[in-house]
Each structure stands twice: as structure tokens, then as C-alpha cells.
Amino acid sequence: MYERMVSNPGGLPKGMPEKDFGKYSLARNAILANLMQRAGYIEKLGTGITRIKQEVRKAGLPEVIFHYNYFFAVEFLRAKKRIKGSEKSSEKSSEKILRLISENKYITAEELARELGITQRAVEKNLANLKRNGGIDRIGPDKGGYWKIIKE
Incomplete structure (x- = not known):
């Protein structure tokens, strides 16, 4: 049961072990990633996972859950309401x-x-x-x- 999930086809990049997820950057299409960065559509390469975690923590929300089997997905959970x-x-x-x-x-x-x-x-x-x-x-x-x- 999730609140909001963003997903994309494809799991982790080929050859990347789960323990390295979020630590190293590996573009699936390096030429396209470089072009998108130079065009200003990408701020920083290889910082997305860390930045997502930091912003969620800063907002006081529950940690996101990453799924990376056949799809790559980020699951965002809502903060629990504490008042009646x-x-x-x-x-x-x-x-x-x-x-x-x-x-x-x-x-x-x-x-x-x-x-x-x-x-x-x-x-x-x-x-x-x-x-x-x-x-x-x-x-x-x-x-x-x-x-x-x-x-x-």
C-alpha cells in the first residue's frame, strides 16, 4: 500500500550490485545524459538518490522506498496524522x-x-x-x- 509511486522500466543498471545503489552514478545513455545536462535539463549527474533522501528527511516525511527489480520505482509515503x-x-x-x-x-x-x-x-x-x-x-x-x- 503506497501513497504515490514514480516508476520507470528497467531495474538497476547492468552489473550494479544492490549494495552500490545510490552511491555511484551510472547513466544508461551517457551521450543523452551529457546532452541533457549541457542543455540545463539536469542539474547534477549522480546526485538524485541522495537528494531525494535529503529532501524527504528535511520535510519530516517517512523515508522513501526504492524498488529496482524489473522496474525502478520510488515510493513516497505520507506522514501519519497525529491528531484526532x-x-x-x-x-x-x-x-x-x-x-x-x-x-x-x-x-x-x-x-x-x-x-x-x-x-x-x-x-x-x-x-x-x-x-x-x-x-x-x-x-x-x-x-x-x-x-x-x-x-x-
């Missing part, structure tokens, strides 16, 4: 935001809005209030930074 409906409705938005930040300090305003079922603008107002009242602080830039809870 009655608890959710009784919490204030600011309390919910603090709880979600405590679970994932890299969470974005967009993700908070989606999780809480409110607009991103409403989330941004709550975040501004929390910052003004000394409840949270933003460490680093909007992209790549994280939230620090000062007082709960």
Missing part, C-alpha cells in the same frame, strides 16, 4: 502551528495551510503574531531555513 478530529477542532490555529513546527521545524507556510485547512495568508498572519509575541523565530532564509520554538 475532536482535538483538532478544539485547538487554536496558533497552537496547531506550534505543534506542527515542533514535529517538523522545516515545515513551510504552504504545508501548514494545507495541514490545517486554512489559507496560506491566515497561516502567515499567525506566524507573524507568534514571531511578534516571541513564540517562534525563523532561522535562515524562507527556502532552506527552519523554525525555532522559543516558548510554547
Whole structure:
């Protein structure tokens, strides 16, 4: 049972043992890969598996599962919701935001809005209030930074 799977025909490249998966880069078509990189369609060769793992960890999501028998597939799982409906409705938005930040300090305003079922603008107002009242602080830039809870 998976949430979302991305797949492609073909397993691991011929001759690559499972233990080397994600450690070494081996393009199936080196000429095409080189052309796509020079054209700007590929940022870095051989970094995809590591970058997927890092971004998923940074987002606070469950680890992805890789399948590589006759198809190569990446299985993305959803984070489990930790609150029940009655608890959710009784919490204030600011309390919910603090709880979600405590679970994932890299969470974005967009993700908070989606999780809480409110607009991103409403989330941004709550975040501004929390910052003004000394409840949270933003460490680093909007992209790549994280939230620090000062007082709960």
C-alpha cells in the first residue's frame, strides 16, 4: 500500500550490485545524459538518490522506498496524522502551528495551510503574531531555513 509511486522500466543498471545503489552514478545513455545536462535539463549527474533522501528527511516525511527489480520505482509515503478530529477542532490555529513546527521545524507556510485547512495568508498572519509575541523565530532564509520554538 503506497501513497504515490514514480516508476520507470528497467531495474538497476547492468552489473550494479544492490549494495552500490545510490552511491555511484551510472547513466544508461551517457551521450543523452551529457546532452541533457549541457542543455540545463539536469542539474547534477549522480546526485538524485541522495537528494531525494535529503529532501524527504528535511520535510519530516517517512523515508522513501526504492524498488529496482524489473522496474525502478520510488515510493513516497505520507506522514501519519497525529491528531484526532475532536482535538483538532478544539485547538487554536496558533497552537496547531506550534505543534506542527515542533514535529517538523522545516515545515513551510504552504504545508501548514494545507495541514490545517486554512489559507496560506491566515497561516502567515499567525506566524507573524507568534514571531511578534516571541513564540517562534525563523532561522535562515524562507527556502532552506527552519523554525525555532522559543516558548510554547
